[in-house]
Amino acid sequence: MEIPTLRDGRSRLLIQLILLGILAGVLYSSTPPSAWPWLGERLSTFATVFLGIFIEALPFLLMGTLASGLVEVFVSDDWLARITPRGALPAALTGALLGLIFPICECGTVPLTRRLFRKGLPLSAGIAFLLAAPVLNPIVIFSTATAFGWGRMLFWRLGFSLLIAVSVGLAFSVEKDADNIMRSSKFAFELPVIDIPPADQSFIQKLRRSMIVSADDFFDMGRYLVLGASIAALLQTFIPQTTLLAVGNGPILSVLVMMGLAVLLSICSTVDAFIALGFVGTFSFGSVLSFLVFGPMVDIKSILMFQQVFRRKPVLYLVLLPFLMSLLAGLAFNYFF
Amino acid sequence: MSLRIYRILQAFIVLALCSFLLDKLLSGKLSLYINIRYAPLTVFGIVVLAMMALALFREPKTDHDHQDSNQEHKHNASTRALIILFVPLLITVLIPSHPLDASAASTRGMNVSTPLIGSSSQTRQFEAAADTRNILDWIRIFNSGSAPTPYLGQTAKVTGFVYHDPRLPANQFIVSRFVITCCAADASAIGMIVTWDQSSTLEESAWIAVKGPVQSAELGGQPIPLIEAVLVQPVQQPPQPYLYP
Numbered sequence: 093m094e095i096p097t098l099r100d101g102r103s104r105l106l107i108q109l110i111l112l113g114i115l116a117g118v119l120y121s122s123t124p125p126s127a128w129p130w131l132g133e134r135l136s137t138f139a140t141v142f143l144g145i146f147i148e149a150l151p152f153l154l155m156g157t158l159a160s161g162l163v164e165v166f167v168s169d170d171w172l173a174r175i176t177p178r179g180a181l182p183a184a185l186t187g188a189l190l191g192l193i194f195p196i197c198e199c200g201t202v203p204l205t206r207r208l209f210r211k212g213l214p215l216s217a218g219i220a221f222l223l224a225a226p227v228l229n230p231i232v233i234f235s236t237a238t239a240f241g242w243g244r245m246l247f248w249r250l251g252f253s254l255l256i257a258v259s260v261g262l263a264f265s266v267e268k269d270a271d272n273i274m275r276s277s278k279f280a281f282e283l284p285v286i287d288i289p290p291a292d293q294s295f296i297q298k299l300r301r302s303m304i305v306s307a308d309d310f311f312d313m314g315r316y317l318v319l320g321a322s323i324a325a326l327l328q329t330f331i332p333q334t335t336l337l338a339v340g341n342g343p344i345l346s347v348l349v350m351m352g353l354a355v356l357l358s359i360c361s362t363v364d365a366f367i368a369l370g371f372v373g374t375f376s377f378g379s380v381l382s383f384l385v386f387g388p389m390v391d392i393k394s395i396l397m398f399q400q401v402f403r404r405k406p407v408l409y410l411v412l413l414p415f416l417m418s419l420l421a422g423l424a425f426n427y428f429f
Numbered sequence: 430m431s432l433r434i435y436r437i438l439q440a441f442i443v444l445a446l447c448s449f450l451l452d453k454l455l456s457g458k459l460s461l462y463i464n465i466r467y468a469p470l471t472v473f474g475i476v477v478l479a480m481m482a483l484a485l486f487r488e489p490k491t492d493h494d495h496q497d498s499n500q501e502h503k504h505n506a507s508t509r510a511l512i513i514l515f516v517p518l519l520i521t522v523l524i525p526s527h528p529l530d531a532s533a534a535s536t537r538g539m540n541v542s543t544p545l546i547g548s549s550s551q552t553r554q555f556e557a558a559a560d561t562r563n564i565l566d567w568i569r570i571f572n573s574g575s576a577p578t579p580y581l582g583q584t585a586k587v588t589g590f591v592y593h594d595p596r597l598p599a600n601q602f603i604v605s606r607f608v609i610t611c612c613a614a615d616a617s618a619i620g621m622i623v624t625w626d627q628s629s630t631l632e633e634s635a636w637i638a639v640k641g642p643v644q645s646a647e648l649g650g651q652p653i654p655l656i657e658a659v660l661v662q663p664v665q666q667p668p669q670p671y672l673y674p
Contacts, residue, residue: 106513107512110512110513110516113516113519117519117520117523117524133530133532134532135524137529137532137536138524140462140528140529140533140613141614142517142520143520143521143613144462144463144612144613144614145613145614147450147459148462148463148467148470148612148614150471151470151471152470154473154474155473300488303480303485306481307439307443307481307485310481311439311442311514314513314514318513318514318516318517322516324614325614330536358614359611359612359614359615363467363611366611366674367610
């Protein structure tokens with residue numbers, strides 16, 4: 093196997109992080125547990141939390157990359173561009189509601205969004221899809237309803253997610269040139285996999301090709317899952333949750349704390365409603381709502397995946413705009429309802 | 430690196446991840462990491478990864494037709510991605526896995542007031558015979574909103590690990606379990622106070638069974654069940670160390 097070339101700083105950092113992890117593992121297994129009890133305990137907690145996030149999220153990432161592979165092979169290049177409405181607002185609305193057809197959570201939306209962009213989906217629709225699909229899809233609606241009932245929490249969660257996704261989508265529609273938003277792709281997924289024109293391929297050949305596309309997407313996004321899960325697990329292992337919760341009083345701070353927790357926990361949107369349920373007694377309605385609205389749009393994994401697809405400034409907007417709007421939504425409920 | 434080798438390397442890693450999940454599933458260790466309710470998702474993942482590996486192994490037939498320097502360059506760049514997906518495998522092999530314990534409870538905090546309502550077994554805690562209730566059932570009774578008076582004095586028989594909470598006097602400790610809704614990332618520790626004169630002899634994180642009448646107490650301003658222990662015995666760690674709401 094070849095040693096990877098260390099070109100840009102980000103990938104160098106990745107390699108260093110891994111080497112550090114291996115070193116820590118070797119150090120731990122080569123010293124008697126009694127010598128490093130504190131570190132040993134922490135390391136084992138870290139491993140458990142990391143593997144927990146990884147094992148839970150892996151099937152969802154696979155669902156997203158499978159969808160991406162199928163779209164690549166079975167959706168013709170201009171079909172999406174033809175069926176999406178022309179105007180920015182209708183396009184953004186369509187994008188936001190596209191999640192009802194593609195039931196995936198936030199690990200899967202990023203690879204699928206990139207694929208949809210390549211299939212001619214307008215920018216505003218793609219961004220709205222990226223932010224709304226993790227919430228506005230049948231699985232998440234069902235799990236939220238199971239946790240909170242068919243009541244106002246579900247209603248406002250869906251409403252604010254739609255509102256934020258469409259507004260951010262509209263904000264992005266100002267930019268006409270997608271190349272200013274997207275990173276140029278430099279990885280293997282551009283390769284022609286089989287040199288037969290798509291029309292001449294049999295169904296089985298097409299399926300096999302979609303599998304290869306999925307695999308390339310999986311490797312492309314999987315490393316951000318690994319990295320995101322390790323950062324989230326590290327933070328959880330060394331920063332006591334109790335300090336965060338102890339700070340979280342008052343109408344403003346409690347919203348901020350719940351949003352911070354959403355980023356920190358990095359849990360899948362399909363199950364976050366059950367987690368949020370655990371905070372209902374301690375936190376106000378507005379704070380829990382902001383947790384449920386902001387968490388699926390932005391967390392450690394998704395920020396890392398955004399960076400792979402979008403340029404730096406768009407990533408900043410993709411994090412900041414939902415942050416501010418979810419904050420406002422939470423504050424509105426804490427003060428006026 | 431040629432496309433063929435690249436694809437085979439990819440297939441190898443996908444297969445490794447697939448067997449990693451399969452091993453966790455078959456050995457029962459899956460329940461250390463996620464709520465077993467989501468095991469079907471893991472099965473789905475295993476199937477997809479196996480299909481992916483198969484497609485990748487069979488792929489490189491038409492390989493040398495399109496190989497130019499540009500593509501070689503692309504492969505070099507994405508070799509990094511391949512290596513990073515080895516990290517979860519390294520972590521499983523290098524770091525011995527054991528369930529979250531008292532040291533994790535001390536960072537994550539003891540959750541005495543979690544209003545865990547859960548989707549299933551909403552009424553189980555009230556109907557079950559007193560000595561079959563687990564720690565979660567007792568916590569639910571104390572958090573149900575109505576006074577736990579009818580349940581006071583009943584004999585509880587629960588299993589959990591020892592957690593010496595710094596807020597408690599020397600003759601008390603907490604018998605605790607982790608509750609997992611989705612995966613280990615959302616684990617929260619719950620527990621009942623145990624009054625026992627030999628409390629200080631118990632080792633942190635040791636698994637025990639406690640038997641005794643239940644009373645009501647307070648910890649950090651929250652109501653919490655308290656067991657006046659008649660019997661405390663060491664037990665084996667249960668096969669499923671966590672409780673699932």
